[in-house]
Amino acid sequence: MNHDDTSWSRDRRHSDAEAIAGLLPVPADCDLPDERYLHHKELLMRHIDEDNANAKTAGAPASRPRRPFLRPALLVPVTAFAVAAAVVGGVVATGGDGNRPTAAERHEPGQGRPATVLLDRISTAALKDDAPKVGDDQYLYTRSKIREADVTSGKAVVSPLRDLETWSSQKPGPQKKLGISRSDGETLDINAQLGDTEGTEPGLSRPTYRWLAALPTDPDALLKYLYAKTPKHAGAERDQAVFDEIGSLLGGVMPPDTAGALYRAAALIPGVEKTDEAKDAIGRQGLGIRRDDATFGTRTEWVFDPDGLAFLGSRSYLTEDGAHGERGTLLYSSALIAQAVVDEAGQEPGPRHRVKLRGAETARPS
Template identity: 35%
Template sequence: MIRTPWRRREEPLDRAELARLLPAPGDPELSSDRLSGLEEHLMTEIRNRTPDTAPDTAPATSTGAPPAGLSEGDRAPRPARRSGRRPVLVGVAAALALAAAGVAGLAGSPDGSGGPESPGRAVTPPAGAVPAPVVQVVRGSTAGLAGAVADISGAAARAELPEPGPGQFLYVRSLVSWLVSWEGADGKNRSYVDEIHPREVWMSPDGSKGRLIEPYKKDLDRDGITLDDAEGGERTLNSPSYDYLRTLPTDPDLLVKKVYDETEGMGNGPDQQAFSTIGDLLREQVVPPKLAAGLYRAAARIPGVVLVDDSVDAAGRHGVAIARTDEEDGSRTEWIFDRETYTYLGERTVQTRDVEGVKAGTVTGHTAVTDRAVVDAVKQRPAGSAPGERAASPATPSAGT
């Protein structure tokens, strides 16, 4: 699997990153009268608190199962979302520090208004982020699943992909967008996502050499970053190469057993981890056709997998979807396929219920594969493929499903 920083964020930004993304706040000076008033008010609040209003100290739990550079199975389980509740600060110094920070944030607002909900005051989103799309959550069903999987696996088996030769590279170009769950100045969680943008990956068949170009990401050079694996680590389902994938069985019963055995103890339960692992193999890989057909049939054997009649990828293309909902965090991952050709289009992740400030229907992840090919060199693109510049804007595809 491609071992680079992944793009998916599903927790509030930490303070250091937030400070880096947002403009520096102002440095207001409070008058002595104003400072005394704030101190008196905060001390009154502290005295009036009862012992049972102690802070929520329950540790955040990992939500399991992406992310730009890694496929989802290549990273550790995604970071736990931190609770939006903040601990009570006890003591005059802490109270005054909190007051000063709050006033500084207000002074840094464009209109200098007195509160986050005041008319005309906009809470600034993270740089490069847009409000997350919200869609209607359509119920999935097992009705029609077997027939759809048969069509999808049949199309995968018939796919004509050139076999990479010595010195060649597997090339995948996608459009991607992932969640930035950001807590605003008023303490309320707001869901933003990256603007949908291109991402290109080149990998040698043995996985030893590669490159990622994602110029949208400020922390990545426009020339990309190397994916070379000088150590040549052991290949697994969570760190595969094309050569490794060619060694896997294509029988769906053998595949599903291998997936469960190799991912035991990972993620949010065996069924969800099995589904996520297969999805990782499909998202940003060139998979041998017969293996891809077997993987789809294997996925259909996982409990909880359903067919969704309509989903939309990051390029705005509609299709049918094989999907599964993570019982722990309520996120449903949908693999989207063209209605007529049954080719893989991309992936969408939708929140099916309110969880930690992320509302039901929020699209927390989007991908769309626009090119898969074999090329002769890193940074070489197939004829007619667009370079990895910022996407025009299918950033908010139709919200009908």
């Protein structure tokens, strides 16, 4: 083959590549998952990359390129494991086959544990709520206030309190655009999870009202489902991962039967405790349900109104002194302000909407 033939072939391949590229969809504006912790997951992956690089011989390339820091489209609710992993700065191998605990390994209900008693009361209160009507063409609206720690400097630097509003699409089937979020005056699309080329299906990563309503309402069956479906992460304590998964579902518009079952399922997880000193991101005192993650030295708390037992928010913080902060250093906190069902993304709920409020916003931030 002469030089001209080679040049023509190369030009032809380049032209074909451009033509194929033109058939591909335009990249999304915000290629991020909809419902939780990508901010902290990216920190975790950054630390894993650093560990991989340090394990290589001097001058050797890392096993894969370091990921850029990604700004999340939505940070509430947050998975505490991802926060803890980012703070610890590495991954520790732990045992566990990912199955739900056996009866011998867990605390059975009815044994008088304070956490079980409180969660039973919270479940009973949740079951008294009226079930809203949610159409497939509507959006679940949530307004929260959040604070979060950035550990990229090596120390946990806690952000100021800020508003976060989200509108989550209820369309069935896989969707590429899951809604929008608004914070600090900026509105961002909530797009399908990375890797979901056809869109993200309803599920743990996209908990639509219809999907939530289809979950088992028997606590044992629900817990078995959650242990089977909760994503597995190297180094994550399995019981903590499921506790955090339940926590990630709290705070939004939810069928009462599902909410009641989730609280009773949480009571079956080993290590769950009650506390009377919990407070949310705006300082509202309440009754708390918490669990300590011994692997990462963190604690996650859910906060409930002491009178009506409604969910107020959550927080996670260090339980041990470490390189990133002293014991008690805040990692994340949230306060649920309002929730509603609206007709359009970006629509503020008005008088004709069924809006649930969670108290004043003037309490002292935590």
